[in-house]
Amino acid sequence: MLALGQDEIAKYPFLADAGQYLKDKGFTLEQFGTDPDLKLLVEKAFNRIEVAADGKIYHSDLIGDQASNQAALPREVFSFLLAIVLLKLSGMNTLIKRFALAEARRAEKYLEKDLANISDESKKQLAIKVIDDLFSVQIKKQDDYFVIPVSDYLRHSINFHEREWKLINRHVENGLVFLTPHETVRLIRKELGTYISSKIINAKTPPMISGFEESVNKLISMSKKFTTFTVTTGEYPPCIKHAIEILEKGENLPHSGRFMLATFLLSKGQSVEEIAPLFKNAPDYNERITLYQLNHLAGTSGSGTQYSCPSCEKLKTQNLCFAIPECDNIINPLQFGKKRI
């Protein structure tokens, strides 16, 4: 385990041993439920989850990577640890996933900043070590870039569909891929989210703590917003099922995947209002923009053109095809399941 200073734990609180941290600071969970001053931290933790559930990044008390004042550092860590306790007590996995993703994005910002830090070598080294320890990616600084072995690069970029991530479009020298600090951190975004979420899922659920009930109940009601889906996946082709699964998990579906899913469902006769809730779990969900885009694809706004579902061939080039024998050489997902004579 990495040896971390207080400000580093505030930036990367998921690296802390929660129980040990509380003990070291001389607190028990029960105190947070009863002491009026400490109870404010439970509210802060609730707010941290609420912000994440909305697909936003929690606005930290840290300014740059410094705390606005010394007391802010432990508050940052406590609100994270208490958020985990609240999530465990609520048992709502949808909220855990959204929280983990938002916290991963928050940590990503600090990792990127630390990697790019030219005035403090120790911050850069810590970021490199976090990435190596957690995700077994060995990065080295080379001039203005970070370099990683091609095999590591391929392992982590496999699910990226955008053209710029294809190895052929990267600067590669002597078996090493060159990346900016932003790209280096982007490469491990999914793993960072998975790491935080598995840490929460594997944490022990404490018995209900007096004073936490109201926040827990509010979380249970909040999670209901994210569990309404209007379509069943049974008869859909694998590419469409896969896209729906990604959204249900609260993960990011690339633009091309969203286009495929929306045009497929519109062609199947689903209305814009029926399709929109599918995107509710997307990390960057915005109801107004989603409805605008769906109406545009449906041809009910803009140029009036209704867009068609892309061909299987096109979807293959976008890494969105997950063909199974039942696909049987069809040329468009809309043909899936139709018997040919």
Ligand code: SF4
């Ligand atoms: S072959 Fe076509 S329908 Fe089947 S998974 Fe691929 S894109 Fe979808």
